[in-house]
Amino acid sequence: xxxxxxxxxxxxxxxxxxxxxxxxxxxxxxxxxxxxxxxxxxxxxxxxxxxxxxxxxxxxxxxxxxxxxxxxxxxxxxxxxxxxxxxxxxxxxxxxxxxxxxxxxxxxxxxxxxxxxxxxxxxxxxxxxxxxxxxxxxxxxxxxxxxxxxxxxxxxxxxxxxxxxxxxxxxxxxxxxxxxxxxxxxxxxxxxxxxxxxxxxxxxxxxxxxxxxxxxxxxxxxxxxxxxxxxxxxxxxxxxxxxxxxxxxxxxxxxxxxxxxxxxxxxxxxxxxxxxxxxxxxxxxxxxxxxxxxxxxxxxxxxxxxxxxxxxxxxxxxxxxxxxxxxxxxxxxxxxxxxxxxxxxxxxxxxxxxxxxxxxxxxxxxxxxxxxxxxxxxxxxxxxxxxxxxxxx
Amino acid sequence: xxxxxxxxxxxxxxxxxxxxxxxxxxxxxxxxxxxxxxxxxxxxxxxxxxxxxxxxxxxxxxxxxxxxxxxxxxxxxxxxxxxxxxxxxxxxxxxxxxxxxxxxxxxxxxxxxxxxxxxxxxxxxxxxxxxxxxxxxxxxxxxxxxxxxxxxxxxxxxxxxxxxxxxxxxxxxxxxxxxxxxxxxxxxxxxxxxxxxxxxxxxxxxxxxxxxxxxxxxxxxxxxxxxxxxxxxxxxxxxxxxxxxxxxxxxxxxxxxxxxxxxxxxxxxxxxxxxxxxxxxxxxxxxxxxxxxxxxxxxxxxxxxxxxxxxxxxxxxxxxxxxxxxxxxxxxxxxxxxxxxxxxxxxxxxxxxxxxxxxxxxxxxxxxxxxxxxxxxxxxxxxxxxxxxxxxxxxxxxxxxxxxxxxxxxxxxxxxxxxxxxxxxxxxxxxxxxxxxxxxxxxxxxxxxxxxxxxxxxxxxxxxxxxxxxx
Numbered sequence: 001x002x003x004x005x006x007x008x009x010x011x012x013x014x015x016x017x018x019x020x021x022x023x024x025x026x027x028x029x030x031x032x033x034x035x036x037x038x039x040x041x042x043x044x045x046x047x048x049x050x051x052x053x054x055x056x057x058x059x060x061x062x063x064x065x066x067x068x069x070x071x072x073x074x075x076x077x078x079x080x081x082x083x084x085x086x087x088x089x090x091x092x093x094x095x096x097x098x099x100x101x102x103x104x105x106x107x108x109x110x111x112x113x114x115x116x117x118x119x120x121x122x123x124x125x126x127x128x129x130x131x132x133x134x135x136x137x138x139x140x141x142x143x144x145x146x147x148x149x150x151x152x153x154x155x156x157x158x159x160x161x162x163x164x165x166x167x168x169x170x171x172x173x174x175x176x177x178x179x180x181x182x183x184x185x186x187x188x189x190x191x192x193x194x195x196x197x198x199x200x201x202x203x204x205x206x207x208x209x210x211x212x213x214x215x216x217x218x219x220x221x222x223x224x225x226x227x228x229x230x231x232x233x234x235x236x237x238x239x240x241x242x243x244x245x246x247x248x249x250x251x252x253x254x255x256x257x258x259x260x261x262x263x264x265x266x267x268x269x270x271x272x273x274x275x276x277x278x279x280x281x282x283x284x285x286x287x288x289x290x291x292x293x294x295x296x297x298x299x300x301x302x303x304x305x306x307x308x309x310x311x312x313x314x315x316x317x318x319x320x321x322x323x324x325x326x327x328x329x330x331x332x333x334x335x336x337x338x339x340x341x342x343x344x345x346x347x348x349x350x351x352x353x354x355x356x357x358x359x360x361x362x363x364x365x366x367x368x369x370x371x372x373x374x375x376x377x378x379x380x381x382x383x384x385x386x387x388x389x390x391x392x393x
Numbered sequence: 394x395x396x397x398x399x400x401x402x403x404x405x406x407x408x409x410x411x412x413x414x415x416x417x418x419x420x421x422x423x424x425x426x427x428x429x430x431x432x433x434x435x436x437x438x439x440x441x442x443x444x445x446x447x448x449x450x451x452x453x454x455x456x457x458x459x460x461x462x463x464x465x466x467x468x469x470x471x472x473x474x475x476x477x478x479x480x481x482x483x484x485x486x487x488x489x490x491x492x493x494x495x496x497x498x499x500x501x502x503x504x505x506x507x508x509x510x511x512x513x514x515x516x517x518x519x520x521x522x523x524x525x526x527x528x529x530x531x532x533x534x535x536x537x538x539x540x541x542x543x544x545x546x547x548x549x550x551x552x553x554x555x556x557x558x559x560x561x562x563x564x565x566x567x568x569x570x571x572x573x574x575x576x577x578x579x580x581x582x583x584x585x586x587x588x589x590x591x592x593x594x595x596x597x598x599x600x601x602x603x604x605x606x607x608x609x610x611x612x613x614x615x616x617x618x619x620x621x622x623x624x625x626x627x628x629x630x631x632x633x634x635x636x637x638x639x640x641x642x643x644x645x646x647x648x649x650x651x652x653x654x655x656x657x658x659x660x661x662x663x664x665x666x667x668x669x670x671x672x673x674x675x676x677x678x679x680x681x682x683x684x685x686x687x688x689x690x691x692x693x694x695x696x697x698x699x700x701x702x703x704x705x706x707x708x709x710x711x712x713x714x715x716x717x718x719x720x721x722x723x724x725x726x727x728x729x730x731x732x733x734x735x736x737x738x739x740x741x742x743x744x745x746x747x748x749x750x751x752x753x754x755x756x757x758x759x760x761x762x763x764x765x766x767x768x769x770x771x772x773x774x775x776x777x778x779x780x781x782x783x784x785x786x787x788x789x790x791x792x793x794x795x796x797x798x799x800x801x802x803x804x805x806x807x808x809x810x811x812x813x814x815x816x817x818x819x820x821x822x823x824x825x826x827x828x829x830x831x832x833x834x835x836x837x838x839x840x841x842x843x844x845x846x847x848x849x850x851x852x853x854x855x856x857x858x859x860x861x862x863x864x
Contacts, residue, residue, distance in 0.1 A: 043461065043462055045462075295781075308793065310793065310795070310796035310797075311796065312796060313766075313795060314763070315794075315796065316793065316794040317793050318790070318791060319789075319791040319793075319802070320788065320790050320791065321787075321789060321791075321804070322787060323785070323786060323787035323788075323804060324784075324786045325776070325784060325785045325786070325806050326784045327778070327781050328778035328780055328783060328808040329781060329808070330778070330806060332805075332807065333805065333806040333807065334803070334805040334806065335787075335803075335804050336802060336803045337789075337791060337800075337802040337803075338800060338801050339791065339793040339800040340796075340797075340798050340799045340800055341796040341797055341798070
């Protein structure tokens with residue numbers, strides 16, 4: 001290393017700006033940077049903010065190593081977001097920041113102000129991508145990855161997208177993903193946080209779903225030492241839908257938090273959420289979920305479930321399945337949450353059939369996750385993640 | 394049966410009247426060290442209590458108003474601490490028999506139905522008029538059993554040791570801003586002690602009342618249920634309507650010792666301009682059982698989360714609550730269960746109804762500490778939103794630090810089904826009656842746990858609230 005990289009906390013408003021970028025983007029970055037400096041620290045009781053200190057994060061123009069884990073499906077535009085600013089300026093201008101606002105938190109603002117990397121994915125009107133697209137992100141220069149992905153599906157478009165954070169290094173990752181679904185679009189979105197054990201992952205993910213559009217969202221969270229992910233499906237369109245599942249494994253030393261929101265805005269929107277969590281060793285997982293049914297929405301159907309399995313007495317799981325409902329025009333709204341260890345009766349049944357206890361626990365846990373992992377579209381990736389989780393239990 | 398009840402005439406003046414003010418002592422508006430010193434001096438309190446009050450006052454000043462964060466509420470911004478009377482005293486000292494109670498106050502009780510309660514042998518009535526208990530009676534046989542049921546000021550004088558042993562140990566002054574405020578300016582409330590193995594079959598009842606504009610009520614209740622004893626305490630509130638904000642901030646501390654059983658029933662019906670900010674907590678030891686039955690109908694804003702700390706093996710806690718929020722009301726209520734010992738059980742059942750722009754919030758905490766193996770927890774929250782202006786939030790915090798637990802939480806939110814309404818109306822029931830029946834049915838798991846007079850009164854109140862609900 002020839003020159004020492006500056007830390008983010010020491011940057012000036014001038015450092016934030018990229019000279020070659022259009023004025024609107026420069027101004028947007030500066031507004032975000034102002035929020036970084038002047039915004040209040042988030043009131044996150046379950047995330048240790050000292051693990052995400054701006055005074056520890058280095059700034060670099062090449063923070064990531066982005067790779068394609070698959071071929072680019074025919075007819076789909078995939079390129080670095082910085083390139084898209086030049087080549088698809090109008091599209092980027094129309095959508096950047098429209099799903100993940102930099103006002104969402106200090107870290108959303110930090111991402112907006114300082115991102116240099118990330119992907120732009122664009123699927124034209126009525127185009128059905130034939131094969132899954134796999135985007136991989138890892139650490140580059142410096143200890144901090146700041147990356148932003150912008151995914152735009154035009155009316156009637158279809159795509160299966162895997163977004164994966166993997167590898168060692170860092171340890172800081174401050175990432176954001178914006179998913180824009182036009183009317184009638186369908187996105188299968190597989191979001192995987194499989195970092196090495198030392199990473200501190202801070203993520204914001206928002207999907208904005210148009211009329212009659214559908215997102216099938218699968219989250220896998222197995223890596224990192226610290227994770228704080230604010231995720232939201234914003235069902236703005238009439239008849240928009242989300243089917244959202246997640247598998248989280250928090251083992252020794254891991255503190256993994258996911259805060260998924262279901263926001264119902266349009267008429268006759270529908271959401272199903274089923275999050276599954278396993279905690280083990282000294283692992284600590286938090287599910288801080290929310291169903292928000294906005295005042296103008298009508299005929300909402302929504303259900304949120306969260307189930308936590310404890311594999312050791314030292315592990316901890318917190319669950320906050322919230323409901324905020326500002327209208328009575330709701331078809332169905334509810335949530336359920338359970339916590340506990342592996343069911344004794346199931347264990348007994350399996351042991352009675354000669355399966356040793358440790359194998360039985362293993363089988364039950366893998367069965368618990370099966371419905372989530374089955375949704376990973378690429379066979380090799382699914383097998384790899386399944387083997388990884390299996391080895392840890 | 395419900396239809397019949399709907400035809401009963403309802404004396405609403407019972408809840409909306411006020412008597413001419415005729416107080417012996419009334420402190421000026423606002424809070425200061427001199428108000429606290431004066432209050433303590435007038436009560437002739439021991440030095441340690443004055444010290445405790447002043448300490449608590451400092452804590453109250455140092456803590457910010459909780460308008461945000463996990464247990465905050467921005468509605469509290471409308472509360473003006475300087476616009477409240479912190480101490481009012483009616484009558485010179487607690488009366489020992491009915492004849493000594495001033496006529497004007499008797500009139501108030503008459504309209505509240507206390508004499509009837511007496512005639513029905515409904516047991517010891519500790520009635521609170523303004524900030525101090527002025528009338529107190531206790532059935533003879535309980536005295537013989539050693540049951541103590543006093544107003545809290547008298548208990549400080551007559552039971553100084555037990556008082557000092559427990560006061561502020563369940564809810565320390567620093568617990569929250571309003572517990573600190575109560576500790577600084579508390580006045581009145583009930584003190585109950587039930588000795589080992591004594592079963593009190595008939596509920597102990599206290600009536601509470603606010604009757605002066607802008608007057609705060611800061612009653613302090615301390616209840617000790619000794620080993621193997623059992624009792625049921627009922628607190629009921631009514632209050633007249635006023636135009637400016639008032640504050641009610643009580644602290645209720647309860648100890649249920651080994652094998653004891655206790656139930657605390659509240660029906661809160663403060664006027665719609667009152668901030669009702671209450672801290673209620675019980676500790677339950679080995680094999681003890683603690684139940685909070687909590688109904689919130691009135692007030693402008695209620696923030697109340699009755700808690701049970703399960704400290705001994707086999708302890709059991711239950712909160713059964715309903716909330717009804719009409720126009721301009723926010724019922725921000727819930728429950729907390731803290732499991733600190735093995736084989737402990739808790740059950741939370743919450744039903745809420747919002748209407749006419751009202752808002753209900755269920756906020757709850759279930760905490761399982763390491764070592765509380767075999768804990769079983771069941772939480773059920775159901776909300777009914779009656780119209781498009783009304784709101785409902787459900788915010789349950791669940792923190793589990795033990796593997797050997799069985800925890801289930803379930804919540805639903807909905808409106809009155811059109812099929813339900815259609816079914817009832819096709820049988821000749823008017824829409825208003827049908828809605829009323831559905832709401833009463835929704836609340837029935839709560840109502841059936843109340844003593845009959847209370848259940849009838851609650852049903853009438855809800856019916857009254859439901860009038861004109863069809864629009």
